[in-house]
Structures are given as C-alpha cells and as structure tokens.
Amino acid sequence: MKRLIYGYLSSLLFIFGMGFFSSAYAKKEQLVILTTFSQEPLLPLVSEFNKIHQDLEVKIIHRRTSSSIQLLSKSYIDNIDLILTSSPYLMSHLIKANKLVDMPRRFKAPEWLMPYVLPLTNKVVTIGYSGAGIVWNQDYFDSHQLPLPQGFVSLIDPIYFGHVTMSTPSRSGTTQMMLESILAQYGWNQGWQIILNVAANFATISSRSFGVSDTISRGGLGVGPTIDSYAHILQRKLDYVRFSYDKDFTLMPTYVGMIKQTTNDEHALAFVEMLLSHKIQSQMLKNSFSKYSITDDQLVKNPHVSLDVDTLMRREVGINLLFDLAITKRLAFLSDTWLAIINSEQRFQLDPDKLLLIQQAKEHIFMMPVSLNEFDQKMAIFAELQSDNSVQGNAQFLASKEEWLHQIRSELNEHQTRANALLKQLNGSVNQ
Structure with a gap:
C-alpha cells in the first residue's frame, strides 16, 4: 500500500514538476528585426529595450539589401516585425509593394535633414544619419x-x-x-x-x-x-x-519601418519610440551603433550631395x-x-x-x-x-x-x- 501511495505521489510530483518547468521555459514573445547592419552594433539598443520588456525576446536577422528584398518578397515576411536599414533601395521596394504601415506624424524627421531623407513618406521613420568618407x-x-x-x-x-x-x-x-x-x-x-x-x-x-x-x-x-x-x-x-x-x-539617414501584419505588435512601435527617445538619441554616436542623432546637425553644416x-x-x-x-x-x-x-x-x-x-x-x-x-x-x-x-x-x-x-x-x-x-x-x- 505504501508503495502504491509513494508511486501515486511521485507521479503527481512529476506531473506538477513538468508543468512548472514547461511554464518556466515557455517560449517568450518575439520581436523580429530584419536589418542590413551587422548584429553587434544593435546589441546596446536591444539591451536597453529588454530592460523595459524583460519577457520579450528580440531577434535580429542580418541580410544584405538584395537578400533582404528577396526574403521579404516571400511568405517569410509574416515573421518580420521591423526593418532597420540605411538603404533607401530596400525601403522603396517595401513601400512600392505596400508592405509598410503608416507611422505616427510625430515621428517626422527634422527639416534640415529632409534633403537627404529617401524616400519621403510617413511609412518610414528616420532615427539617425551617417556620413561617408x-x-x-x-x-x-x-x-x-x-x-x-x-x-x-x-x-x-x-x-x-x-x-x-x-x-x-x-x-x-x-x-x-x-x-x-x-x-x-x-x-x-x-x-x-x-x-x-x-x-x-x-x-x-x-x-x-x-x-x-x-x-x-x-x-x-x-x-x-x-x-x-x-x-x-x-x-x-x-x-x-x-x-x-x-x-x-x-549623407545617409538610418530608417526604420514596421511591416504590415494582420495585427501589428505593440512592441514594434515601442521599439521605434525607444529609438527616438532622448536617452537613446543622446547616446547614439557614442555607442556601437555610431549614428548621428536627428537632433545633431553638425554634418549638415557642411555641403553634401543630395x-x-x-x-x-x-x-x-x-x-x-x-x-x-x-x-x-x-x-x-x-x-x-x-x-x-x-x-x-x-x-x-x-x-x-x-x-x-x-x-x-x-x-x-x-x-x-x-x-x-x-x-x-x-x-x-x-x-x-x-x-x-x-x-x-x-x-x-x-x-x-x-x-x-x-x-x-x-x-x-x-x-x-x-x-x-x-x-x-x-x-x-x-x-x-
């Protein structure tokens, strides 16, 4: 009888134990970002976002511009939430294919940067910019x-x-x-x-x-x-x-766009808002992302080709x-x-x-x-x-x-x- 009771209790512990571990290791929600940048420069941004959204897994997929266009032309686009790139080619392809959602008007780039922003649309948000040399x-x-x-x-x-x-x-x-x-x-x-x-x-x-x-x-x-x-x-x-x-x-602005889904994740918009926050903008040139803030016009003071x-x-x-x-x-x-x-x-x-x-x-x-x-x-x-x-x-x-x-x-x-x-x-x- 004791053996039966011990066996029954062991079974209950196993069942509850499995339930505990499965809930502890349950798959986290994901925010998937496709980018033409290498992964390393984005890690400080992901780390900052995870401080606020600890239960969210941010996944970064790196592809070149041409590979990104091919990837997004297939059904795999359903798994992508955000696009982060300095390529106007990639963003223009997505706009033409009607793959991006409209973004809030408060995200508009400053007027002094507009001659270099390509393309001009409310479907793309400019979060920073770079020069070349x-x-x-x-x-x-x-x-x-x-x-x-x-x-x-x-x-x-x-x-x-x-x-x-x-x-x-x-x-x-x-x-x-x-x-x-x-x-x-x-x-x-x-x-x-x-x-x-x-x-x-x-x-x-x-x-x-x-x-x-x-x-x-x-x-x-x-x-x-x-x-x-x-x-x-x-x-x-x-x-x-x-x-x-x-x-x-x-000059080359850095763009972010939100892929149009049946139901867009609020975390995607939250990530964009974080990129435009004072904390991130003030640190952008100093961290490994190394972009000029949209509040910093020092490069624009010198003439550049538009x-x-x-x-x-x-x-x-x-x-x-x-x-x-x-x-x-x-x-x-x-x-x-x-x-x-x-x-x-x-x-x-x-x-x-x-x-x-x-x-x-x-x-x-x-x-x-x-x-x-x-x-x-x-x-x-x-x-x-x-x-x-x-x-x-x-x-x-x-x-x-x-x-x-x-x-x-x-x-x-x-x-x-x-x-x-x-x-x-x-x-x-x-x-x-």
Whole structure:
C-alpha cells in the first residue's frame, strides 16, 4: 500500500514538476528585426529595450539589401516585425509593394535633414544619419610613404596603386550611394572616369561593406571609402585608424519601418519610440551603433550631395551591372593596363608626344562605353519588361539584358585593345 501511495505521489510530483518547468521555459514573445547592419552594433539598443520588456525576446536577422528584398518578397515576411536599414533601395521596394504601415506624424524627421531623407513618406521613420568618407591606416601609410588622401577623387593618383579597396555596390547599398554621389557631383561621363580610375588602383574588391574598414584596420591594405560608423568604431580601439569625411558623398539617414501584419505588435512601435527617445538619441554616436542623432546637425553644416530617390530606384540594377562588368570582372586587366600606363608616364615624362599617346590610352581604359541617354533608355525598357510578371515577359527581360551586357562587354574589350596597342606603339618606337 505504501508503495502504491509513494508511486501515486511521485507521479503527481512529476506531473506538477513538468508543468512548472514547461511554464518556466515557455517560449517568450518575439520581436523580429530584419536589418542590413551587422548584429553587434544593435546589441546596446536591444539591451536597453529588454530592460523595459524583460519577457520579450528580440531577434535580429542580418541580410544584405538584395537578400533582404528577396526574403521579404516571400511568405517569410509574416515573421518580420521591423526593418532597420540605411538603404533607401530596400525601403522603396517595401513601400512600392505596400508592405509598410503608416507611422505616427510625430515621428517626422527634422527639416534640415529632409534633403537627404529617401524616400519621403510617413511609412518610414528616420532615427539617425551617417556620413561617408575615406578611412586609412596611418601605420600602413607611414610604412609605404603615402600622402594623406583628400577624398575619393584623390585616390586616382598612381601613388595609391595596389593600396586601395572598396566593396561592390551589388553587395552594399552604402557603396551604391557613394557611386551615385560621384555621378551626381561630376556628371555621368566624368563620374565614371573617376570611378574607373580609382578602381584601377584597387588591390581587392570586398564582398562586404564593413570588409573595407576591417581589412584596412588589420593592415591588409591602406585606404578605401566607407560609411563613417565603421571607421568610428575602429578608431575607439585603434589609434592608427584615421577617417575623413568626403563632401562628394551624400549623407545617409538610418530608417526604420514596421511591416504590415494582420495585427501589428505593440512592441514594434515601442521599439521605434525607444529609438527616438532622448536617452537613446543622446547616446547614439557614442555607442556601437555610431549614428548621428536627428537632433545633431553638425554634418549638415557642411555641403553634401543630395540625391533623388526616383533616379536611384530607376538606376539601381543598371549601376550594379555596369560596375560588375567594367570593374569587378575586369579588375586584373584594368590593373595591368593601368600599371603599364604608370610606368610609361614615368619613363616618358619629358616627351610630350609620347605623353599624348599615354593620355589617349588612359581615356580608353577609363571610358564607360554607355551614354547617360542610352542607359536611361535601357532602364526604361527593363522596367517595362520586369513589370510583366509572365514567363514570356521575364524571358524577354533576361534576353534584353544579356544582349545589352554583351554589347558593353565587347566595347570595353575594344577600348582595352586600343589602349594596349597605344602602349605597344610606345615601346616599339623606343626599341627601333
């Protein structure tokens, strides 16, 4: 009998015990944030939010801009509450697809920041902003006896050959904003000439936006363009990392948007309100998020390029294609020809006739063989074909894109051949 009683009591304890542990370890409510930023800078913000909402689990999902757009076009969007990014491309895609909810009007950005806010809508809240410029490793510069950079355009100097790195615009929305800034500031033809000339000095191309600052901080390379937050974080730990803002680059606001759900979680709105609170805004530049507060206008006091969101969206795919075709896939050829030109300029620096031939060779390798008018026409055609969601429309878009890329590739190769022929002519005249 005692054994039966003990067995019964043991069973009750087991049952109640399981109930206790299951309630103790019950799944917490989640707030899921999709972001184009790396996870580490957001941890102080999450920690602050959890002080108020201790029973809430905040989950951060990091994706690049292009990956985020693909992710949010699928049913997985039902699991996302907030989007946090500095990419106007991502936010514009979501707005166009009607995926974001209207936000309270009290969240409107200050007037002095409005020229840089893309896109202008009450579906997106601006919580801070960044600038962009040039980061370099001073120890590396001292070792290689390099002059201090005076901005992106200064990196065309042959002295920086093999010391520069940059991320690709197809994998970094901030890089694409930098390229569009150069094109807006200097015009289509001269802008691409500058970009191609700087690219000829590349040693590598980074697949990650924060890879530029990371490589430079480790001494792998010397200099490159970056958003300020990556450089500022490194400067707190490494005294040889230097950074200078570039007036040719636009300012880049940081945006947050709330994904439209059947029932939106009140915690998502609470997180946005926390980001705009005095406590967070006053600490934003000092913590690992490293953004300027929307109450701090110090960067706006200096002139910066402002961009048009409609132009950016219309050119988004095309700019990526041109960069990858003219630079990423041709970097070895571009670098080899540029080095040959550098050596020829040093060799014939006192011969005006030969310097004229060298200048012609430079014009060939730093020419984007697509006019702005032609580019705009192609983008309009692509947009129309992409708006047709049928199998036939998609096939026509892919065929049209490949035909265009083949044409550009052929013209790039032709300019490369002409440049090499001019350099060969120089050497041949010397050997005669």
